[in-house]
């Protein structure tokens with residue numbers, strides 16, 4: 001039997017970051033996953049460290065947008081009809097959290113995390129020698145019509161008032177930043193307070209390596225074997241059982257598989273998303289991530305090629321992939337940027353773990369002493385992994401947390 005100070009379950013960006021922050025505070029830590037670090041959701045994201053985020057992605061309230069989604073015409077969203085009855089309570093809660101007031105609550109409560117996100121990555125990248133993956137040149141959103149750009153303006157006033165920098169651009173200004181784009185759009189917004197990485201898997205692996213260099217241990221095991229014995233948490237691994245007074249659940253979309261048998265029911269659903277890499281057609285490239293705002297996809301330069309990532313698909317976590325959004329957007333995407341042949345035979349699918357208020361849960365698990373929760377990072381798990389890892393490590397070790405953790409408490413769902 002191996003005894004440690006803490007077990008972290010799940011080795012995506014979120015779990016690796018929590019394990020790393022605990023280890024650097026002197027705890028002996030076992031990081032347990034059924035796969036190698038970073039190979040699930042944290043593998044396939046768009047690689048954007050969205051330090052500029054202010055508002056969440058709301059439930060679409062415009063009837064025209066809803067109709068387009070309902071008739072499966074929207075490139076930005078898809079759904080499985082058979083899953084809607086199961087999803088309905090979560091969708092209604094998501095709708096309730098899409099009011100203007102709720103948007104501002106999110107902005108106020110999440111801002112301390114987003115504001116620190118790039119600096120927290122930079123620290124870990126320096127220590128893990130992975131700065132080669134980092135680009136600190138922001139990201140660009142392009143708008144095909146001035147009308148869509150004007151609609152974004154209401155949000156922009158609030159964002160400017162919060163002191164977040166952005167630069168509205170015309171076509172020429174946007175093309176000066178990204179000469180590889182074709183002039184099929186009218187306006188752009190450059191967001192300098194964002195960074196991006198050229199290989200999200202490489203970054204998670206580098207952080208996991210840094211964790212091991214601090215004495216941490218990575219083990220293979222099934223998190224669902226976690227149970228309490230003699231007041232300590234115990235999990236089975238390929239190296240035998242490991243126990244500790246503290247266990248951190250960082251299983252992203254799979255957290256309910258462990259928590260529900262322990263009697264902890266929190267309203268997590270997934271927004272599935274896909275990516276596929278394309279070879280550039282000719283010698284054109286991109287300098288930074290570009291979001292085609294009205295069509296609803298991003299193109300990001302990665303080591304593997306140009307990664308095209310899709311918006312949300314509402315479907316069961318475990319249902320087979322249905323990457324139909326590519327059919328709806330490929331002609332538009334090829335019009336914006338000359339994409340060559342796909343690199344992989346099939347698109348990759350990931351699952352964004354989402355609570356209806358778009359905030360993660362960071363803090364103690366209700367009713368289970370020594371059990372901590374760090375999951376539900378939704379669209380921002382790459383962005384927020386390190387900063388939430390720091391926050392939970394501060395809470396566990398009794399340090400003063402750098403920001404008030406109360407808005408991220410699981411107790412918010414008990415009300």
Ligand SMILES: Cc1cc2nc3c(=O)[nH]c(=O)nc-3n(C[C@H](O)[C@H](O)[C@H](O)COP(=O)(O)OP(=O)(O)OC[C@H]3O[C@@H](n4cnc5c(N)ncnc54)[C@H](O)[C@@H]3O)c2cc1C
Nearest residue numbers: 012014034041042045046048223252273350380381382383
């Ligand atoms: C298409 C797409 C684009 C995205 N773009 C961005 C972006 O640009 N910027 C951004 O910040 N975020 C982005 N995200 C979101 C981000 O990828 C996620 O929020 C993040 O990866 C979640 O990390 P995680 O560590 O919580 O989960 P994961 O990376 O999924 O890690 C969970 C781990 O738990 C392990 N696990 C599960 N069950 C068990 C078990 N029973 N036993 C042991 N281990 C288990 C898994 O193997 C996995 O390694 C995007 C997501 C998608 C899908």
